[in-house]
Structures are given as structure tokens and as C-alpha cells.
Amino acid sequence: xxxxxxxxxxxxxxxxxxxxxxxxxxxxxxxxxxxxxxxxxxxxxxxxxxxxxxxxxxxxxxxxxxxxxxxxxxxxxxxxxxxxxxxxxxxxxxxxxxxxxxxxxxxxxxxxxxxxxxxxxxxxxxxxxxxxxxxxxxxxxxxxxxxxxxxxxxxxxxxxxxxxxxxxxxxxxxxxxxxxxxxxxxxxxxxxxxxxxxxxx
Amino acid sequence: xxxxxxxxxxxxxxxxxxxxxxxxxxxxxxxxxxxxxxxxxxxxxxxxxxxxxxxxxxxxxxxxxxxxxxxxxxxxxxxxxxxxxxxxxxxxxxxxxxxxxxxxxxxxxxxxxxxxxxxxxxxxxxxxxxxxxxxxxxxxxxxxxxxxxxxxxxxxxxxxxxxxxxxxxxxxxxxxxxxxxxxxxxxxxxxxxxxxxxxxx
Amino acid sequence: xxxxxxxxxxxxxxxxxxxxxxxxxxxxxxxxxxxxxxxxxxxxxxxxxxxxxxxxxxxxxxxxxxxxxxxxxxxxxxxxxxxxxxxxxxxxxxxxxxxxxxxxxxxxxxxxxxxxxxxxxxxxxxxxxxxxxxxxxxxxxxxxxxxxxxxxxxxxxxxxxxxxxxxxxxxxxxxxxxxxxxxxxxxxxxxxxxxxxxxxx
Amino acid sequence: xxxxxxxxxxxxxxxxxxxxxxxxxxxxxxxxxxxxxxxxxxxxxxxxxxxxxxxxxxxxxxxxxxxxxxxxxxxxxxxxxxxxxxxxxxxxxxxxxxxxxxxxxxxxxxxxxxxxxxxxxxxxxxxxxxxxxxxxxxxxxxxxxxxxxxxxxxxxxxxxxxxxxxxxxxxxxxxxxxxxxxxxxxxxxxxxxxxxxxxxx
Numbered sequence: 065x066x067x068x069x070x071x072x073x074x075x076x077x078x079x080x081x082x083x084x085x086x087x088x089x090x091x092x093x094x095x096x097x098x099x100x101x102x103x104x105x106x107x108x109x110x111x112x113x114x115x116x117x118x119x120x121x122x123x124x125x126x127x128x129x130x131x132x133x134x135x136x137x138x139x140x141x142x143x144x145x146x147x148x149x150x151x152x153x154x155x156x157x158x159x160x161x162x163x164x165x166x167x168x169x170x171x172x173x174x175x176x177x178x179x180x181x182x183x184x185x186x187x188x189x190x191x192x193x194x195x196x197x198x199x200x201x202x203x204x205x206x207x208x209x210x211x212x213x214x215x216x217x218x219x220x221x222x223x224x225x226x227x228x229x230x231x232x233x234x235x236x237x238x239x240x241x242x243x244x245x246x247x248x249x250x251x252x253x254x255x256x257x258x259x260x261x262x263x264x265x
Numbered sequence: 266x267x268x269x270x271x272x273x274x275x276x277x278x279x280x281x282x283x284x285x286x287x288x289x290x291x292x293x294x295x296x297x298x299x300x301x302x303x304x305x306x307x308x309x310x311x312x313x314x315x316x317x318x319x320x321x322x323x324x325x326x327x328x329x330x331x332x333x334x335x336x337x338x339x340x341x342x343x344x345x346x347x348x349x350x351x352x353x354x355x356x357x358x359x360x361x362x363x364x365x366x367x368x369x370x371x372x373x374x375x376x377x378x379x380x381x382x383x384x385x386x387x388x389x390x391x392x393x394x395x396x397x398x399x400x401x402x403x404x405x406x407x408x409x410x411x412x413x414x415x416x417x418x419x420x421x422x423x424x425x426x427x428x429x430x431x432x433x434x435x436x437x438x439x440x441x442x443x444x445x446x447x448x449x450x451x452x453x454x455x456x457x458x459x460x461x462x463x464x465x466x
Numbered sequence: 467x468x469x470x471x472x473x474x475x476x477x478x479x480x481x482x483x484x485x486x487x488x489x490x491x492x493x494x495x496x497x498x499x500x501x502x503x504x505x506x507x508x509x510x511x512x513x514x515x516x517x518x519x520x521x522x523x524x525x526x527x528x529x530x531x532x533x534x535x536x537x538x539x540x541x542x543x544x545x546x547x548x549x550x551x552x553x554x555x556x557x558x559x560x561x562x563x564x565x566x567x568x569x570x571x572x573x574x575x576x577x578x579x580x581x582x583x584x585x586x587x588x589x590x591x592x593x594x595x596x597x598x599x600x601x602x603x604x605x606x607x608x609x610x611x612x613x614x615x616x617x618x619x620x621x622x623x624x625x626x627x628x629x630x631x632x633x634x635x636x637x638x639x640x641x642x643x644x645x646x647x648x649x650x651x652x653x654x655x656x657x658x659x660x661x662x663x664x665x666x667x
Numbered sequence: 668x669x670x671x672x673x674x675x676x677x678x679x680x681x682x683x684x685x686x687x688x689x690x691x692x693x694x695x696x697x698x699x700x701x702x703x704x705x706x707x708x709x710x711x712x713x714x715x716x717x718x719x720x721x722x723x724x725x726x727x728x729x730x731x732x733x734x735x736x737x738x739x740x741x742x743x744x745x746x747x748x749x750x751x752x753x754x755x756x757x758x759x760x761x762x763x764x765x766x767x768x769x770x771x772x773x774x775x776x777x778x779x780x781x782x783x784x785x786x787x788x789x790x791x792x793x794x795x796x797x798x799x800x801x802x803x804x805x806x807x808x809x810x811x812x813x814x815x816x817x818x819x820x821x822x823x824x825x826x827x828x829x830x831x832x833x834x835x836x837x838x839x840x841x842x843x844x845x846x847x848x849x850x851x852x853x854x855x856x857x858x859x860x861x862x863x864x865x866x867x868x
Binding site for chain 3: 350351392393394395396419420422424425440443
Binding site: 148149150190191192193194195197198218219220221222223224225236238239242 | 794798821
């Protein structure tokens with residue numbers, strides 16, 4: 065069975081507004097398709113994801129449906145813009161909601177997010193990528209995801225100059241190269257873990 | 266004229282649920298009253314603060330009213346719980362909305378948040394206070410706030426043991442002492458800046 | 467051939483002073499031996515690791531010998547105390563020196579640290595673990611290491627109370643459990659990557 | 668009596684090697700002189716600052732002399748390059764050594780670093796400024812420094828493109844403007860605190 069990816073785009077802007085974090089997520093999914101990995105983008109802010117740390121906060125909370133998409137995937141991509149040097153509030157909301165997964169276990173008493181691989185993607189007109197990748201890796205790994213070698217990609221403009229990733233005439237070669245590396249390693253590792261699950265206690 | 270404080274409590278839980286971040290904010294406001302500083306608490310999640318980075322995102326966005334409370338205050342307290350080691354998504358939302366203030370200037374062409382003092386308060390059953398204080402200071406200072414000496418207070422429980430700040434039988438002496446220090450210095454500095462505004466360019 | 471681990475202990479205190487970050491590193495190595503993984507501890511501050519970002523800074527620089535130990539290992543453990551909420555200067559020095567490895571490639575033109583797994587261990591009387599784990603994962607992953615699911619362990623005391631990990635009468639059960647999980651997953655993943663290297667471009 | 672500033676430059680390279688973090692520190696000191704603030708640069712790595720958290724680690728430890736320069740100043744500038752997205756190991760060493768000052772008090776039983784103002788300056792060919800400023804503000808404020816409004820300046824190049832601050836033909840206008848703002852506010856606040864010390868308990 066082919067591998068599946070899902071990319072959660074954490075822009076502050078709802079669809080159909082143009083989004084740099086969606087652009088880089090789409091580039092990753094496009095590259096993943098070359099490894100026969102199917103994928104889907106979720107613009108998180110389009111959905112009513114409630115504040116809280118339960119799996120279902122009720123009252124039409126959209127998280128249960130979004131959560132299922134992560135459970136169905138082998139590769140989870142979290143893509144976020146940079147605001148005041150931090151990940152967006154939408155991205156942090158996703159991490160908070162994933163936190164409930166910490167106590168959910170499968171039949172072998174393992175966290176339900178084991179054997180899945182996570183990638184981080186960060187864009188912004190100002191700096192913040194390294195720090196946001198750090199915060200994402202720590203939170204996602206804690207929840208159960210495995211981080212493949214060089215498992216991120218990013219773009220930040222020169223300090224104080226403005227300009228967005230989706231305003232660039234062309235994706236810089238160095239970013240293309242980071243995209244390819246992250247995707248290649250994620251596909252490899254997800255396949256390995258699909259065939260060789262982490263052992264139970 | 267007496268100084269004014271406002272505390273934005275960034276719990277994920279709406280009122281009237283009990284909240285550790287509200288408790289520590291209330292303790293700070295109580296201490297401020299001894300310095301003749303009046304104050305008010307805003308439980309941010311009770312209000313519909315929209316995602317975005319404009320002063321008013323429209324459609325009933327609650328931010329303009331909340332923003333006015335900050336503009337009317339001399340001391341701004343941001344109090345947040347710790348989720349996955351980070352500030353809450355509600356706190357990050359506040360920072361994103363404050364970001365628009367960067368380009369708003371007063372009659373002397375100075376950022377409108379100048380001459381105001383900010384304090385950070387962090388609670389959580391797991392660690393994260395130092396990092397969250399760091400992220401808060403950097404963002405709030407960038408927007409124009411001044412940070413008084415030892416301008417934070419916090420409580421995190423022992424690693425992996427659970428337990429919340431508002432479950433403690435009594436506030437630990439060390440936290441009381443940090444509260445007092447932060448408040449004393451904030452009141453002093455806010456008074457100084459009230460009488461001696463930052464110069465225009 | 468059996469797997470090998472090396473733990474870099476980044477205490478500020480030279481041997482033979484007692485060290486909490488050495489204690490937790492030793493606990494991880496002990497657990498790894500149950501998986502037939504041999505290991506070694508390096509107290510980094512005992513060695514003259516020069517500032518700089520070249521593989522060899524000359525003049526008796528100890529890094530080339532230390533670096534070889536990492537190259538010879540399948541599992542790299544970085545263990546650090548918490549100072550002012552951050553990893554120690556000794557830990558950051560290790561990351562700076564590893565940075566040179568970014569441009570070193572093997573015969574297949576892959577970064578030389580690929581197919582190796584990294585674990586983070588953090589201790590401190592004050593909070594900081596989640597942030598330090600974040601900074602370590604981001605830096606180590608960037609250099610080429612893979613992060614296994616729940617690939618860290620840590621202990622921080624209650625806020626402002628003092629007390630060190632190696633002063634505890636017994637290791638808390640939750641920490642023991644985190645140690646076991648990190649080790650079990652690291653051994654599994656290192657074995658997988660030993661047999662199934664990341665593909666070349 | 669005129670105000671005094673001291674800038675600790677935390678480059679990994681000893682003098683007389685060219686240093687971007689020294690360049691931006693010198694720019695700040697030059698601007699401060701217009702406010703009649705005298706200043707001095709210390710290239711920290713030129714001195715044998717030992718690992719540890721005591722005021723004097725003995726054996727020729729250079730910290731006591733460096734520490735005195737901070738005690739003699741009204742404005743402390745910490746300038747650091749960006750390595751793997753973090754402040755340099757030299758900068759973190761300075762923070763560790765300042766940590767001992769936490770328990771040193773003056774005749775009024777106040778922390779000895781009260782009434783002093785701190786600025787942060789960050790440069791790097793890759794992103795990291797916002798995060799490093801965050802980590803610096805939190806640590807320096809905890810030790811007793813006050814952070815003036817918009818109390819930092821920085822430059823990071825575009826992601827993955829290389830190039831250093833001291834390679835630029837000219838300092839970008841936006842950075843010049845940030846330099847001026849930080850300096851103007853620091854001079855104002857240091858003068859205020861010189862005349863109006865934080866109250867004792």
C-alpha cells in the first residue's frame with residue numbers, strides 16, 4: 065500500500081488567500097508524489113479548531129476530523145508562517161490539540177502517533193525559521209513522531225527588508241535542495257517504519 | 266493621575282473555569298494595588314479575537330476593544346499557561362495582534378506602545394517558563410514595551426509529576442517574592458516613564 | 467556488528483566532580499547495554515575544545531578526537547545541564563563544532579552524520595528542558611542526525627526550589643520510563659538505519 | 668557624571684580577526700557617544716573566561732576583570748553571532764558567569780545589576796536574531812538588567828544564501844534606524860535609572 069502524507073498549513077489567512085506557507089507545503093507534496101506518496105493539504109484556519117487539550121472540545125469542534133487525517137497518514141508536514149519570530153497561533157493550536165494524543169495508545173500500548181514521520185516547513189519575511197523548527201521538532205517528537213535527517217525546509221528574507229516567499233520570482237536553488245532532501249529522507253524513513261514498527265514495551 | 270494595569274490571561278479555558286494563569290495574574294494585580302495602581306483582568310479566550318495582523322479583522326473581531334485596554338494602561342501583564350513547553354496559542358494570538366501596533370505612531374512619531382511597561386507571568390505543570398518569558402519579552406519589547414528589572418514571575422512543577430499552580434495549598438515563598446519584585450519594579454519604572462517619556466527621533 | 471553509542475556530557479564541571487548530566491547519560495548507556503549497544507561517556511569540559519567552526523582549530527584542539535568518537539557511533543547522546551534556562555556553553559560549543567560536519571560528505575555524497583540517531587538528555591534545578599531539547603533536536607537534525615520517537619529524557623525541579631537530579635534519593639518512575647522509551651526507540655531506529663541507509667541524491 | 672557603556676562581543680574568533688558582531692557593537696557605541704556616553708568593547712574570546720557559575724573560578728580566570736567592567740557601566744551591550752540558529756557558546760558563557768551576580772546584593776539588599784540597561788545585538792548569515800534576542804533578554808533581565816523599548820538591533824541574511832554583516836557594502840537603512848532607536852532609548856532609560864534607582868524591598 066502506498067504511503068500517505070498530509071500537510072497542515074498554519075497561515076493566519078483563510079482560503080483562498082494566497083499563502084507562502086501553503087506554497088512551500090505544496091512543493092513538498094509535489095516532490096513526495098515522485099516517491100509515490102499521495103497527499104493532501106489542510107488549511108487549518110479554514111476549520112473551527114477550538115482551544116483546549118482534549119481530543120474533542122465539542123460544539124462542532126473541527127479537530128476530530130483533522131486529527132483523523134493525521135492518524136491516516138504516514139508523513140505529517142506542519143507548515144507555518146513566522147510571526148514576531150514565532151510559529152503562528154494556528155500552528156501552536158495544532159500542537160496543543162495533538163497533545164491529547166500523548167495518552168492515546170494502540171493495541172500494543174504504544175502512543176498512536178508512533179511509526180509516523182514529521183517534517184517542518186517555515187516561511188517568513190523576517191527571521192525565525194531555526195527557532196520555529198526547534199519548537200516544532202520538540203513538540204512533534206514528544207507526541208510520537210520521528211524526525212528524519214535534515215527534516216525541515218524554510219525561507220526567511222533578509223532582516224528588516226520585507227518580501228514574502230510567494231513573491232519570489234523563483235524558488236531559490238538552496239530551498240529546492242532542502243525540499244528535496246527533506247522529502248527523500250521522509251519517504252525513506254516512513255517506508256522503513258511502516259515495515260518495522262517501534263517495539264512495544 | 267494614578268497608574269493603570271491590565272492583565273491579559275491567556276488560558277485555553279473560558280471563564281468561569283478555574284485557571285492557574287488567572288490566579289497568578291490576580292496576585293500581581295493585588296500587589297500592584299498597594300502601589301495605588303488600579304487594574305483589570307481580561308480572559309482573552311472569552312473574546313472572539315480573530316487570526317490576523319491588522320488592528321481590526323472585521324466581522325465582530327473583539328481585538329479593537331481589547332487593544333484599547335492596553336493603550337489605556339501603563340503596565341501590561343501577559344499571563345500564560347505552558348503547553349508543550351510553549352506559550353498558549355491564545356498568548357501567541359495576542360502577540361500577533363499587537364504586531365500591527367508596530368506601525369502605529371503617536372503625534373511625536375513614536376510607536377504608540379512606548380512608555381508602557383510589560384510583565385510576563387507563566388505557569389504550568391511542566392517546564393517552559395524561562396523559554397516562554399524569553400519569547401514574550403522579545404515580542405513585547407519589539408512592539409514598544411519596556412521590561413523592568415526581573416520583570417517576570419512563574420511556576421512550573423517538577424518534571425513529569427503533574428499538578429497545577431492553583432492546586433498548591435499555598436503560593437511558595439519564592440514565587441511570592443518574585444511577584445513582589447516584579448510588581449515593585451514595574452510600578453517604579455512605569456511612574457518614571459509616565460513622567461519622562463522616551464524622546465522622539 | 468553490535469551498535470555503538472557515545473554520550474557527550476556537557477556539564478560545566480570537569481571530572482571527577484559529581485554531575486547530574488553525567489548521571490542521566492550513564493543511565494541511558496546502562497539501558498542501551500540491554501540492547502547490546504556498547505557505549506562510552508565523554509565529559510566534554512575535560513577536553514580542550516576550541517571555539518570555532520572548522521573541523522580542527524589547531525594548537526592542540528581536542529575536537530578532532532572527540533569528533534571521531536561521534537563518527538564511530540550509531541547513537542549520539544547529548545546530555546546537558548540547564549543554565550539560565552539554556553543549554554550549557556559547553557553543549558553549544560559541541561553544536562558549533564558539529565556544524566563543520568554539514569559540508570563533509572561520504573562516498574555517496576551524503577552528509578557524513580546520516581544514518582545516525584541522536585538523543586537529548588537535560589537536567590537542571592530550574593526549568594528549561596523542553597526548550598533545550600528543542601534547540602538540540604533542531605541543531606542535531608540539521609547536521610544529519612535522525613530523532614527517534616520520544617527521543618529525549620529530562621528532569622527539572624519545581625520552580626525556584628533548588629535541588630539537583632543527582633541529589634534525588636531515587637530516580638522518579640516517570641523519568642525511568644522516559645529513559646527506557648528513548649533508549650528502546652533509539653536502538654530500534656539505529657538498527658534500521660544501519661541496515662537501510664538514507665538514499666543518495 | 669557621564670554615562671558609561673561596555674559592549675561584550677561574543678564572536679568565536681579572537682582579535683584581530685574581522686568580526687560582524689564587533690562591527691555592529693562598534694556602531695552602537697559610536698551612536699552612544701552622541702549622547703555623551705563613553706564606551707569600550709571587550710572581545711570576550713580574547714580572554715580566558717572559565718566555565719563555571721562562581722564569580723571567580725580561579726587559576727587565572729579572566730571573568731573577575733570583565734565582570735568589573737559591567738559593574739562600572741550603566742549600559743551593557745551583548746553582541747553575538749548566530750551559530751546553528753543560537754547565540755554563540757561565548758555569549759552563553761557570559762550569561763552563565765553573570766548568573767552568580769543573582770545572589771550578590773548592594774547595601775540596600777538589591778541585586779547589584781539593578782539600575783543598569785541592557786541592549787542585544789545579533790548578526791549572522793543565517794536566521795536566528797529574534798530567538799537569540801529572546802534568550803538574551805530573558806537571561807539578562809533575570810540577572811537584573813532593564814530592557815529599554817525596542818532594545819535590540821540585528822541583521823540576518825536571506826535564508827541559505829551566505830554572506831556576513833561585515834561583507835555588506837553599506838549598513839542597510841533599516842538596521843541603521845534600529846541602531847539609533849535602541850541607543851536613543853537606552854541612553855534615556857539609563858539616565859532615568861541613574862537618577863531614580865529601583866526601590867529596596
